Amino acid sequence: APGSAQGSPNVKDLILNTVDKKSAFKDKVLTGGRLNAENALTQQLGPVITLAKAEPNVGMPPLEVTFTASALDPAGGSITAWWEFGDGSPVVHAYNTAHTYAEQGNYTAVFHAVNNVGIESTASVEIRVYLLPTIGVTPAQLQSELYWGETDTQQITISNTGHGDLHYVANIELDLLAPDHAPLGAAGGFEPMGVGGPDNFGYFWIDNDHPNGPIFDWRDISAVGTKLTLKDDRDTRVDLPFTFMFYGQAKTRIRICSNGYLTFSNYGKVPMYAPIPSAADPNDLICPFWTDLNPEQGGTIYYYSTPDEFIVQYQGVARHESSERYTFQVILTPNGKIAFNYLEMGDSRLDEATIGIENSSGADGLQVAYKEKYVHDNLVVEFIPVWITVNPRQGTVAPGHAANVGVTFNAGTLPEAAWRATLAITSDDPVNPVVNVDTVLDVQSLIAPRIGSIQAQPWAGPPPLAVQFSADVVDIDGEIASIVWNFGDGSDPVTGTLTPTHTYTVEGSYRATLTVTDDDGLTSQAAVDIAARPIPIIGTTPTQ
Structure with a gap:
């Protein structure tokens, strides 16, 4: 039968040879006893090893190892036990023994x-x-304080005071818990606490x-911007104004797709959103709201x-x-x-997107998010490469x-915060297999003030004008220090x-310039043209 070995008892033998002998059945039945299923079943079970260490x-080397074991037989029978040490030495018939390994090896x-x-059970241990x-x-521990765009490389020293070679691997474990960070989310799942990754x-x-x-x-x-005329399930490819690094690859062109995603691939016409990552096309994706959109039915x-930036805007699509x-x-x-x-x-069908x-x-x-009601009005999500390498x-x-x-810290344009990570050094030191180095990067933003609009009323007329x-001026990460x-x-x-009045007394064309400086010393400028001259009056003849 399948699974049987030559010489092993069959089911019939097990049943007939494990009866309870009864004098009343002597010479009346072949077995001379009553059938006992429990006896038959326990005969098929090997010893149960309860300990082997x-x-x-x-x-x-020389390494003296103490071996300890215990076992029991469910049928209550006797057990023969021995240790085999794996180095070619003779076996030792005992539950507990000691053995010395003289040579290096596994x-x-x-x-x-x-x-x-004759049913055998085994258990093994690695030495x-x-x-x-x-x-x-x-x-x-390592600490760095950087402004946006700055980097800082520091060093840790790994020493070996032992007798053998030390093999190490350094892994980075991001800790977005400081200060007041929510738990780090999984790279492939929905994380409602506002943070996730890394991939x-x-x-x-x-x-x-x-x-x-x-x-x-909102920009x-x-x-x-350039208005695109995209039909349903269509795309167009445009040049980027700079080389954009995406998953370590340099990108210079991008495909804008009507279905709420951008791609560096050739697949820009896929309406059915799907979970990511996936080997199925499209790949090379940036998905703000991948779903079945149709700008032919509304929006631009x-x-x-x-x-300094490349922006794609879906306006009321x-x-x-x-x-x-959706905008x-x-x-x-x-x-x-x-x-x-x-x-x-809005608030409808927001869970139908990737x-x-x-x-x-x-x-x-x-x-x-995938099939999750995640987005809402006035939400911003930023994807940032890890800040420590x-x-x-x-x-x-x-x-x-x-x-x-x-160890290199890169502030990039991280939000202002103390960004923590643990550098876990794993090695083959059996006493200290993992040594952690705590790191923190304190980031200070550097955002220039933004002049939203500049106006002059009236901007033209005869002098004195x-x-x-x-x-309108705003400084996102600080205060306006100078106007x-x-x-x-x-x-x-x-x-x-921000609201001065000025009179132009001499006829001419002028450019009025506003310069604002924030508390980080960053400046922005905007200008408006003024025409201080008589306004021409147009006459037409005949009038009818």
Whole structure:
């Protein structure tokens, strides 16, 4: 029968040979007893090994190891037991014994237990005999304070004061718990607390629902951007104004798709959203709101390029054959940051979309939400490459030597916060297999003040021309420290007000310039043209 071995008892033999002998059945039935199913079943069970251990199981030669074992037979029969040490030495017939390993190597010691009907059970333990390393890591913590765009490389030293080679691997464990960070979410799942990742590459995401999340900053480009005429399930490819690094690959062109996603691939016409990562097309994805949209039924898609940013805006775009309208945008910056802004999303069918990013093969990605009611009005989600890297990540340190490992902090455009990570050094030191180095990066933002608008009323007329100026100014990460108006006619500048009045007394064309400076010393400028001259009067003849 399948699974049987030659010479092993069959079911019939087990049943007939395990009866309870009864005198009343003698010479009346073949077996001379009453059938006993329990006896038959227990005859098929081997010994149960309840303990098999070796102490110590790691050490330098000569390594004396104490072996301990115990076993029982469910049928109550006798057990023959012995240890086999895996180094070619003779076996020892005992439950408890000791053995010395003289040579370096990896050994498998096996405990054998055989019952009185020949059924055997085994248990094994691994023994490692080698020259032991002893790890040391200094310093125990690293700290860096950086402004946006700055980097800082520091060093840790891994030493080996043991007798054998030390093999180490340095892994980064992000800790987004400081200060007041929510638990780190899984790279492939919905995390409602406003933060998630990292994926295998090192991207993580954070939104403004998180205490340390970014600030929502809608960048309306409908008046300055290029309007796209996209039909249902269509796309167009445009050039990026800078080289954009995405999952370690340099990108110079991008495909804008009507269905709420961008891609660096050739697949821009897919309406059915799907979970990410996935090897199925499309890949190389940036998905602010991948779903079945149709701009032919309503809405407009714009894009806008400057040397500092690339923006794609979906303005009131309709869901296919539905009344829902969505307004959101994607912003890419040269430092690799990706931002999704959601201005007006309503509250209907928001769980019918995919939000996240994915690499070119579909093997790696960071999903924020899939079939989850996650987005809402005035939400911003930022994707940022990990802020700390290690080089080299692994290596070998000989006995009596040390190795330096570089740890680089990159502030990028991280939100202002203390960004913590643990550098976990894993090695083959059996006493200290993992040594942790705590790291913290204190980030200070550097955002120039933004002049939203500048106006002059009236901007034209004969001198003397009294003009009322006004401007809207905001500094996202601080305060406005200085306001200076230069009216372009040689007069003294006016400071400290956004609503000055100035009179032009000499006929001419002038450019009035507003300069604002924030508390970080960053400045922005805007200008408006003034025409101080008689306004021409147009006459026509005949009048009818």
